[in-house]
Amino acid sequence: xxxxxxxxxxxxxxxxxxxxxxxxxxxxxxxxxxxxxxxxxxxxxxxxxxxxxxxxxxxxxxxxxxxxxxxxxxxxxxxxxxxxxxxxxxxxxxxxxxxxxxxxxxxxxxxxxxxxxxxxxxxxxxxxxxxxxxxxxxxxxxxxxxxxxxxxxxxxxxxxxxxxxxxxxxxxxxxxxxxxxxxxxxxxxxxxxxxxxxxxxxxxxxxxxxxxxxxxxxxxxxxxxxxxxxxxxxxxxxxxxxxxxxxxxxxxxxxxxxxxxxxxxxxxxxxxxxxxxxxxxxxxxxxxxxxxxxxxxxxxxxxxxxxxxxxxxxxxxxxxxxxxxxxxxxxxxxxxxxxxxxxxxxxxxxxxxxxx
Amino acid sequence: xxxxxxxxxxxxxxxxxxxxxxxxxxxxxxxxxxxxxxxxxxxxxxxxxxxxxxxxxxxxxxxxxxxxxxxxxxxxxxxxxxxxxxxxxxxxxxxxxxxxxxxxxxxxxxxxxxxxxxxxxxxxxxxxxxxxxxxxxxxxxxxxxxxxxxxxxxxxxxxxxxxxxxxxxxxxxxxxxxxxxxxxxxxxxxxxxxxxxxxxxxxxxxxxxxxxxxxxxxxxxxxxxxxxxxxxxxxxxxxxxxxxxxxxxxxxxxxxxxxxxxxxxxxxxxxxxxxxxxxxxxxxxxxxxxxxxxxxxxxxxxxxxxxxxxxxxxxxxxxxxxxxxxxxxxxxxxxxxxxxxxxxxxxxxxxxxxxx
Numbered sequence: 192x193x194x195x196x197x198x199x200x201x202x203x204x205x206x207x208x209x210x211x212x213x214x215x216x217x218x219x220x221x222x223x224x225x226x227x228x229x230x231x232x233x234x235x236x237x238x239x240x241x242x243x244x245x246x247x248x249x250x251x252x253x254x255x256x257x258x259x260x261x262x263x264x265x266x267x268x269x270x271x272x273x274x275x276x277x278x279x280x281x282x283x284x285x286x287x288x289x290x291x292x293x294x295x296x297x298x299x300x301x302x303x304x305x306x307x308x309x310x311x312x313x314x315x316x317x318x319x320x321x322x323x324x325x326x327x328x329x330x331x332x333x334x335x336x337x338x339x340x341x342x343x344x345x346x347x348x349x350x351x352x353x354x355x356x357x358x359x360x361x362x363x364x365x366x367x368x369x370x371x372x373x374x375x376x377x378x379x380x381x382x383x384x385x386x387x388x389x390x391x392x393x394x395x396x397x398x399x400x401x402x403x404x405x406x407x408x409x410x411x412x413x414x415x416x417x418x419x420x421x422x423x424x425x426x427x428x429x430x431x432x433x434x435x436x437x438x439x440x441x442x443x444x445x446x447x448x449x450x451x452x453x454x455x456x457x458x459x460x461x462x463x464x465x466x467x468x469x470x471x472x473x474x475x476x477x478x479x480x481x482x483x484x485x486x487x488x489x490x491x492x493x494x495x496x497x498x499x500x501x502x503x504x505x506x507x508x509x510x511x512x513x514x515x516x517x518x519x520x521x522x523x524x525x526x527x528x529x530x531x532x533x534x535x536x537x538x539x540x541x542x543x544x545x546x547x
Numbered sequence: 548x549x550x551x552x553x554x555x556x557x558x559x560x561x562x563x564x565x566x567x568x569x570x571x572x573x574x575x576x577x578x579x580x581x582x583x584x585x586x587x588x589x590x591x592x593x594x595x596x597x598x599x600x601x602x603x604x605x606x607x608x609x610x611x612x613x614x615x616x617x618x619x620x621x622x623x624x625x626x627x628x629x630x631x632x633x634x635x636x637x638x639x640x641x642x643x644x645x646x647x648x649x650x651x652x653x654x655x656x657x658x659x660x661x662x663x664x665x666x667x668x669x670x671x672x673x674x675x676x677x678x679x680x681x682x683x684x685x686x687x688x689x690x691x692x693x694x695x696x697x698x699x700x701x702x703x704x705x706x707x708x709x710x711x712x713x714x715x716x717x718x719x720x721x722x723x724x725x726x727x728x729x730x731x732x733x734x735x736x737x738x739x740x741x742x743x744x745x746x747x748x749x750x751x752x753x754x755x756x757x758x759x760x761x762x763x764x765x766x767x768x769x770x771x772x773x774x775x776x777x778x779x780x781x782x783x784x785x786x787x788x789x790x791x792x793x794x795x796x797x798x799x800x801x802x803x804x805x806x807x808x809x810x811x812x813x814x815x816x817x818x819x820x821x822x823x824x825x826x827x828x829x830x831x832x833x834x835x836x837x838x839x840x841x842x843x844x845x846x847x848x849x850x851x852x853x854x855x856x857x858x859x860x861x862x863x864x865x866x867x868x869x870x871x872x873x874x875x876x877x878x879x880x881x882x883x884x885x886x887x888x889x890x891x892x893x894x895x896x897x898x899x900x901x902x903x
Binding site: 218 | 572576577578595597599604612613621655658679683689696698703707
């Protein structure tokens with residue numbers, strides 16, 4: 192630290208000092224787009240840098256006692272707590288199970304932490320906890336340990352749930368957001384944007400002609416099937432949550448040093464969701480999903496993986512939506528229905544706060 | 548569910564319906580005393596019941612790939628974020644490392660989740676993150692994965708940190724809060740109540756003649772030494788955090804089906820802490836510690852374990868503070884300095900909210 196600069200409290204510590212260009216935290220820092228990425232890279236990665244963290248995958252994979260153990264952790268702050276198709280409890284279980292599944296891991300156990308706001312109706316808490324139990328039981332994963340804290344009224348928002356998942360990665364599986372290669376096919380397991388639109392519609396009291404239901408679902412079984420069929424031809428699995436498919440693909444393109452092209456006509460979006468997005472001014476490519484996955488697959492295995500996805504109840508609308516390119520590393524393009532091509536950038540600000 | 552009762556939203560689900568006697572969450576549900584215990588038993592344990600969760604230890608120990616893997620999870624909501632002797636970041640690392648250590652586990656990895664309030668000064672966040680890094684590095688445990696969410700201004704309180712720890716339990720070690728036996732000695736690694744009083748003093752703007760500094764520290768090394776010396780004579784390790792030594796011993800007494808007697812004269816409390824407790828009307832037995840542990844040890848090994856504790860920098864003031872009794876199962880007694888005996892019950896309400 193140069194002379195004249197104010198001394199930070201940790202100035203004596205032997206570690207890199209993380210710095211952000213922003214003087215304070217913005218809502219957009221949690222939106223899953225460019226600002227989230229900057230915060231992670233400039234603050235968290237800078238401070239915590241280590242080989243397991245650096246891939247910035249959905250979870251970390253560690254060697255423990257000769258086994259590959261995946262760990263994934265998530266805080267859930269969705270508002271409202273209950274929405275069509277789920278609630279913060281089922282979402283917390285699905286989100287964490289899915290992060291493990293995207294690492295190629297079979298879920299083994301969950302840990303759950305709760306930050307309760309004083310005054311939370313006990314009926315809401317028991318409803319959320321029961322919903323977690325049912326979701327965990329459907330996956331066959333026990334909730335083995337937990338913690339509860341209570342904060343004063345006005346210092347929380349009902350309940351925040353924090354889940355950590357532990358999983359086992361079977362031998363021979365090695366997925367990484369750095370593994371996409373030119374020529375690979377980009378597969379998507381189903382239609383987009385249902386979670387984000389479902390949450391937003393109840394939050395804002397919007398009514399559409401047909402109600403949109405969150406796609407929140409556990410992807411462990413679909414992922415296991417994809418892994419079985421794809422084998423070593425499978426490069427990356429990713430669930431496009433906050434920031435949607437656009438942000439997920441931008442991250443993978445940047446980490447793999449490749450370009451990507453999406454075909455708008457092949458991206459499945461349900462009619463009612465497309466309508467809601469048009470009314471609200473959202474692009475479905477940026478809206479969160481909680482029961483869909485992207486699979487990047489060597490071309491030789493693409494049609495077999497697509498078939499396996501479509502045979503699974505959670506992948507019936509699966510499609511090949513794009514291709515990995517050697518040119519334009521780090522960029523994602525969309526070929527529109529009318530034949531034009533545009534850049535699909537990362538979201539720079541906040542689109543939908545508190546969606547998960 | 549009997550007829551006439553209102554149908555709960557999850558009435559169709561095949562699981563026990565958790566119920567609490569309270570209509571809404573109170574601050575005291577987070578205080579570490581009787582209400583916390585009731586909430587855990589009536590709501591969380593009732594819903595999540597499984598063999599790994601039931602011991603209600605500081606963490607769960609699972610068999611994974613032939614190894615015993617400990618998992619512990621904690622949410623930190625301490626107010627203020629910075630206090631003498633630490634901050635929410637170092638506390639989160641120490642708290643989770645200590646929970647692993649109390650399971651007899653060597654810490655392997657940490658996961659960290661952050662719930663940030665919009666408007667949090669970035670300087671506060673980087674200070675906390677740096678402090679976590681330094682604390683984790685001192686333990687030699689990497690932070691391998693994380694998550695960040697942002698909530699709107701007024702829906703959080705600066706930052707909440709959630710840490711999950713993964714550890715390995717060496718072969719032959721089998722600690723459990725159910726393992727205390729009559730005749731065992733109760734050892735305490737040092738003086739009480741420093742964390743709670745340090746946090747409270749800054750929160751309330753109190754000034755004492757000598758400032759009290761939190762004892763927040765990682766206990767993994769001290770615990771490893773105790774395990775080495777105590778071997779199979781070591782029954783229980785427990786760090787007396789929220790609810791203090793009184794709550795920790797009450798929980799162990801209930802789970803082991805034994806009584807306990809503490810000797811007031813042998814319980815180490817520093818002069819300035821005793822003074823602060825007297826002014827504030829607190830009993831040091833109920834105030835939180837973040838760098839102390841209780842060890843319950845077979846009588847044959849008690850003096851060797853005491854010596855090992857005292858040789859360790861974090862155990863210099865260690866003492867044998869009590870005995871496990873066969874009579875009065877589930878009750879803890881205190882023999883006072885003047886020779887009387889009183890019951891040391893669990894705290895029924897809230898003593899110090901948001902202390903960790």
